[in-house]
Every structure is written in structure tokens, then in C-alpha cells.
Amino acid sequence: MSIDSYRSTITRLKKEKANLEKDLACERKKSSQLQGDISSLSQSITSSTSLSTQQSKRRQIDLKHKDLAQCHKKIADLETRVSVKMADIYRNLQSLEQAEKQKQKKQDQEQNKRAQEQKKRDTHAKLRQDEELRHVRTVTRETEKQAQLKRQLTDSRLVIDLARLPEKIKVLFVASNPIDQNQLRLDEEIRLITQKIRASEYRDSVDLVSSWAVRSSDFLQALNEYKPYVVHFSGHGSSSDELVFQTDDGKTKLVSKEAIVTTMKTFNDNIRVVIFNACFSSNQAKAVTQHVDAAIGMNDSIGDWAARVFAAQFYSAVGFGRSIKQAFDQGLAALLMEGIPEEDTPVLFTRDGIDPEDIILIRPPGLVVSDY
Structure with missing residues (x-):
């Protein structure tokens, strides 16, 4: 009543x-x-x-x-x-x-x-303001790095490296999403990556191809068929340093770190960078740098949305001619800008003696040695 x-x-x-x-x-x-x-x-x-x-x-x-x-x-x-x-x-x-x-x-x-919601809004606004300030600082640092890079273009070693870059690189997107695992939005990931590449300055220099529902044999077939410059694996990983591929009936098949490293070794004549956009994949990334210049993995589990945001911004930066280090850092910045607290999960590794700042994947169209 x-x-x-x-x-x-x-x-x-x-x-x-x-x-x-x-x-x-x-x-x-x-x-x-x-x-x-x-x-x-x-x-x-x-x-x-x-x-x-x-x-x-x-x-x-x-x-x-x-x-x-x-x-x-x-x-x-x-x-x-x-x-x-x-x-x-x-x-x-x-x-x-x-x-x-x-x-x-x-x-x-x-x-x-209402008081708690207001406090939450105030806190969120403060965090966003702090993130924006950090982003401005990051952009400022990157701008300074780009200015320094331009000054370094007179270095003959760097000129030769740039000149030897391919005019067009092929990125192989390998997707595995077994039916007995938590389903990931891999279609949304490649959509975002494609969108970012198309919006980049050197969009015509990046050829993105994909292979879906990948089995072990499909992986080898795709590597032989496409001869990719960059391999991007998107799917699940295990805490035992295994990647999750699929069986013929669409269920989980675990592939060991050793198998992945051996595979990269046999294709190291064309593969330069490998991205493992999967949980617990940092050890795989570190191990394959025995045979490729750079690799990115995850040192813990990573959320589906975080994985998509990081990957999309990474390829956007690559499409603008940024170095691997700059592209990696922009991926982290994108996570922070979206308010996703997983910026410590992605990890970048390089082959011994290689500085990730020196790894640039795309040669600007029309570049000749005499330009510098």
C-alpha cells in the first residue's frame, strides 16, 4: 500500500x-x-x-x-x-x-x-583529460622522431635500406576460430584493418590477403602461395605457448611453439615481421625473431576488442610509412585513447642487433636513392 x-x-x-x-x-x-x-x-x-x-x-x-x-x-x-x-x-x-x-x-x-555516478563521470573526465594529454605528448615525441628520421636520411646505410624495400608488401591475415573455443570477432578485426589501410597514405603499397578457418596444412599452403612479407595470426593462444589452429571438423588443434618457430625458419627468405594477435603468445614472438626481423606477441590474455583496436592502428601507422616501433607504440596509444586498460599486454621483439626504429616496411612510392 x-x-x-x-x-x-x-x-x-x-x-x-x-x-x-x-x-x-x-x-x-x-x-x-x-x-x-x-x-x-x-x-x-x-x-x-x-x-x-x-x-x-x-x-x-x-x-x-x-x-x-x-x-x-x-x-x-x-x-x-x-x-x-x-x-x-x-x-x-x-x-x-x-x-x-x-x-x-x-x-x-x-x-x-547519483552522487556516485557524478563522481564516476568526474573521474572518467579526468582520466580522459589525462589520456588526451599523454596522447598529445606521444604525438609530439613522434613528430620529433620523424624530424630526426628525416635528418638521418642522409645516412647512406638508411638510404640503401629504404631503396631496397619492396614497392608493395603482402600481409597474410591468418584466422583460426574453432567452434569449441570462445568465438572471436575476427571478421570485425580484418574489417577494421582493411579500413585503416585504405585510409592510409600508402594504401596501394599494402596488399592484405586472408586465410580463414586455418588448419596446419592450410597455414603452410598459404605461406607458399602468398609469400607474405608480414604474417598476422589472429585467434586463440594457450598458456602453454601453443597457438590454436583447427581440425577438419572445426575443433581445436594445438600447435607448439617449436612448430611455429620451425615454420618461420623455412620461410625466412620472404617473411620479415610476424604478429601473433592471440593470448599468451609473447614466447612465440620472442622465439621467431631468431629467423625474422621483428615479432609482436601478447604476454597475457587480451580482450577481443583490445586485439582489434591494437591491430587496426598498427597497420594504419605502417600504411603511413612509420617504423615498426612507431606502429607498435601507436597501437598502444590507441588502446589508451579507447580507455582499454591493456596497453601492457602487447610486446615487441626484434632480432639481435636490430633496432625496431630502423624497421620500415613500406618504401614511399617514387623513392630513388638520388632523392636523398
Whole structure:
């Protein structure tokens, strides 16, 4: 029952109680009058010598006693009804008090909730402001690095390296999403990567191809067929340094780190960079740098959205001619910009003696040695 209903009920009960008390007062007055009449009649009997008069008085007294008995009965009934009304009023007053307390408690909870939400919004705004400031600092540092890189282009070693870069690189996107694993949005990942590459400055220099529902034999077939410059594995990884491929019936097949390293070794004539966009893949990434220039892996589990955001921004930076180190850092910055607290999960490894700042995958179109 609502608070208004309780108040309405209490008001009605009080009116009914007042009416009963009014009736009770009338009956009590009537009882007093009857008792007075009986007393007067009794006195008049003793003073009268007429037998007939005495008999008449006694009959009147008997009638008065009957009326008095009925009056007492009404008084008792009214007193009971008044008591019941008082109990009803008391019970409803208690219910009203409880309802008001509950309402106040709810209002206090809502007020606390609004205060917490406001505090959360304020905290989020502060965090976003801090992230934006960090992003500005990151962009400033990258701009300074680019200026330094331009100054270093007069270095003959770097000029030769740039000149030897292919005019177009092939990125092989290898997807494995077994039906007995948590399903990943790999289609969304390649969509974002494609979108970022198409929006980059050197979009025509990146050829993105894909191989889906990959089995072990499919992986080797794709590496032979496409001869990729960059291999990007997207799927699941295990805490035992294994990648999750698929069986013929679409279920999990674990492939060991040693098998992956051996595979990269046999294709190290064309593969330069490997990205393992899978959980617990940092050891694989570190191991394959015996045979390729650079590799990226994850040192812990990584969320599906985080993996997509990191990969998309990494290839965007590559498409703008950034170095592997700069592309990696931009991927981390993208995680921070999206408010995803997983910037410590991706890890970049390079072959001994190689600086990731020196690894640039795309040769700017039209570049010749004489330009520098």
C-alpha cells in the first residue's frame, strides 16, 4: 500500500472512531439519566402510602432497569468498537511509518547513486583529460622522431635500406576460430584493418590477403602461395605457448611453439615481421625473431576488442610509412585513447642487433636513392 493510501485510511479510521465516541458519550449520558430516574422512583415509593401508586412506580423502575441494561450493552459494544478502531489506527500508523522510512531509504540510495555516478563521470573526465594529454605528448615525441628520421636520411646505410624495400608488401591475415573455443570477432578485426589501410597514405603499397578457418596444412599452403612479407595470426593462444589452429571438423588443434618457430625458419627468405594477435603468445614472438626481423606477441590474455583496436592502428601507422616501433607504440596509444586498460599486454621483439626504429616496411612510392 502506498503512503497516500495509508494516510487516507488513517484519516477515515479517525473519523469513524470520533463518530463511535460521540455515540458512546450519548449512551453514557442516557445511562446516567436512567440511573437518576430509577433513584427518584425508588425514593418516591417510600414516601407514598398508596399501594397502587407504589405498584405503578415499581413497574416504571422495572422498565427503566430494562432500558438501562440495553444502554449498558450498547456502551460495551461501542467501547469494543472504539478499541478496534484505535488498534486499526495504530497498526496503520506503524505501516505508514515503515513506508515513509522505506521511501526515505530509497531516496537516500538514489541520491547516493547519483552522487556516485557524478563522481564516476568526474573521474572518467579526468582520466580522459589525462589520456588526451599523454596522447598529445606521444604525438609530439613522434613528430620529433620523424624530424630526426628525416635528418638521418642522409645516412647512406638508411638510404640503401629504404631503396631496397619492396614497392608493395603482402600481409597474410591468418584466422583460426574453432567452434569449441570462445568465438572471436575476427571478421570485425580484418574489417577494421582493411579500413585503416585504405585510409592510409600508402594504401596501394599494402596488399592484405586472408586465410580463414586455418588448419596446419592450410597455414603452410598459404605461406607458399602468398609469400607474405608480414604474417598476422589472429585467434586463440594457450598458456602453454601453443597457438590454436583447427581440425577438419572445426575443433581445436594445438600447435607448439617449436612448430611455429620451425615454420618461420623455412620461410625466412620472404617473411620479415610476424604478429601473433592471440593470448599468451609473447614466447612465440620472442622465439621467431631468431629467423625474422621483428615479432609482436601478447604476454597475457587480451580482450577481443583490445586485439582489434591494437591491430587496426598498427597497420594504419605502417600504411603511413612509420617504423615498426612507431606502429607498435601507436597501437598502444590507441588502446589508451579507447580507455582499454591493456596497453601492457602487447610486446615487441626484434632480432639481435636490430633496432625496431630502423624497421620500415613500406618504401614511399617514387623513392630513388638520388632523392636523398
